[in-house]
Amino acid sequence: MPRVLLATCAEMPAGDEDEHVAIAALRAAGVGAQPAVWDDPAVDWSGADLVIVRSTWDYTLRRAEFLAWARSVPRLANPAEVLAWNSDKTYLRQLADAGLPVAPTRWYEPGDDVQVPAGDVVVKPTVSAGAKDTQRHRDAAAARAHAAALLDTGRAVMVQPYLDAVDSAGETGLVWMADRFSHAFGKGALLAAGAGATDGLYAVEQIEARQPSRAERETAEHVLDALAALSPAGRGDLLYARVDLVPGPSGEPVLLELELTEPSLWFAADASAPARWVEAVQGWLARV
Ligand SMILES: Nc1ncnc2c1ncn2[C@@H]1O[C@H](COP(=O)(O)OP(=O)(O)O)[C@@H](O)[C@H]1O
Ligand SMILES: [Mg+2]
Numbered sequence: 001m002p003r004v005l006l007a008t009c010a011e012m013p014a015g016d017e018d019e020h021v022a023i024a025a026l027r028a029a030g031v032g033a034q035p036a037v038w039d040d041p042a043v044d045w046s047g048a049d050l051v052i053v054r055s056t057w058d059y060t061l062r063r064a065e066f067l068a069w070a071r072s073v074p075r076l077a078n079p080a081e082v083l084a085w086n087s088d089k090t091y092l093r094q095l096a097d098a099g100l101p102v103a104p105t106r107w108y109e110p111g112d113d114v115q116v117p118a119g120d121v122v123v124k125p126t127v128s129a130g131a132k133d134t135q136r137h138r139d140a141a142a143a144r145a146h147a148a149a150l151l152d153t154g155r156a157v158m159v160q161p162y163l164d165a166v167d168s169a170g171e172t173g174l175v176w177m178a179d180r181f182s183h184a185f186g187k188g189a190l191l192a193a194g195a196g197a198t199d200g201l202y203a204v205e206q207i208e209a210r211q212p213s214r215a216e217r218e219t220a221e222h223v224l225d226a227l228a229a230l231s232p233a234g235r236g237d238l239l240y241a242r243v244d245l246v247p248g249p250s251g252e253p254v255l256l257e258l259e260l261t262e263p264s265l266w267f268a269a270d271a272s273a274p275a276r277w278v279e280a281v282q283g284w285l286a287r288v
Contacts, residue, residue: 002049002285005036009058011201013037016055021267025274026281038069045073050285052077052239056262057129057201063087075288077239078260081232086260089126089158094230100223101254103246106159114147116140120162122191123147125155129262130202136162136191162191163254165247171256174212174220175265175273176241178280181217183270186210187244209269216245219253231260239284240265 004026008015015023015035026033036043038056045051051073059066067087070080078086085091096102107126108114116123116137123146124134133150137143147157171187188206212220220243228234235241242263248254267273 001030001032003047004031004033004281004285005043005045005048005051006033006054007038007051008035008055009201010037010039011058012055016264018264018267019054021274022054022265022277025278029278029282031278031281031285038066048075050075050077050281050288052281053083053262055264057132059087059262060125060127060129060132063127077284077288079233079237082238083261085231086258087127088156089124089128089257090156091231091258092158092255095223095226095255095258098226098230100226101219101248101252103160103163103248103254103256108147108151108157108159110151110154110156112151114144114151114157114159116143116147116159117161120164120193122160122162123150124158124160125150126158127155130200131190131198132202133197134191135197136193138193161249163246163248163256165251169247170206171244171246172210172212172216172253173259173263173266174216174243174245175263176224176235176238176243177265177273177276178239178283179224179236179241180276180280182265182276183273184210184212184216185266185269205264207266207269213253216253219243219245219255223255223258239280 006019023033067084070083092102120138121143122136150157166189174184175182186208190203224235242259244257245253246256
């Protein structure tokens with residue numbers, strides 16, 4: 001029986017609700033799937049036929065350690081070099097420079113003088129997950145203070161206008177498994193006006209099943225097609241990929257995040273997604 005480990009974090013050693021579905025579906029298909037905590041020194045990663053990165057959400061303040069772990073795992077999906085490229089949101093800058101529609105962003109490094117655009121803005125660290133340390137600000141001084149606090153701890157920062165169509169339309173996540181489109185989901189706006197930052201490992205999200213629009217599907221395909229030229233791997237090298245889109249300033253879909261590291265796949269949004277997952281993982285097992 002092939003042995004597959006799904007990497008999670010110490011705060012949720014059995015994985016999250018997605019992993020419960022993913023593991024049950026794999027086991028039913030004869031794959032020995034188990035959760036394992038990425039920084040647990042007792043785990044024998046090289047004994048697994050495949051290791052899949054899943055809910056490893058506590059890496060954001062220990063990214064170097066996380067990437068060193070990823071490079072040490074012999075059969076990892078997604079590949080370590082993809083995680084290195086994708087776990088810092090500066091990849092969005094490359095995609096924007098290549099002409100893809102990316103949420104308008106200003107980029108700051110420690111030592112920079114932060115300028116915020118007029119109106120509501122979002123300040124987030126370039127290395128972040130689960131909306132942790134991400135906040136919406138109405139007040140420019142508060143936005144600059146938030147950015148300065150992050151920069152003072154050595155973190156790079158992004159400042160974006162708050163794309164307020166997300167309040168009504170939400171965000172659309174499109175999920176691919178082994179380069180086959182699986183399903184999409186809708187996610188409610190996370191940054192309510194005046195809300196503080198999340199205290200938990202991640203902000204709790206409202207998810208619903210959603211059919212992507214033609215424009216969303218096309219935009220997501222363009223983003224994935226661009227990977228071959230910009231990232232260390234092409235779309236065919238990815239076991240999983242999620243493209244997160246929100247309506248931009250003129251209503252067209254813009255990229256908020258391309259999640260190739262630790263995306264929730266939201267199996268609950270599509271009853272046939274677990275079967276596609278099993279097929280994708282079995283195909284990957286035959287490849288590695
Ligand atoms: N520019 C923005 N406009 C509106 N909402 C945003 C913006 N940036 C982030 N958000 C909200 O914050 C959430 C988290 O931001 P995101 O960039 O996806 O980072 P991560 O999911 O890695 O923490 C998004 O799902 C969205 O609800
Ligand atoms: Mg996100």
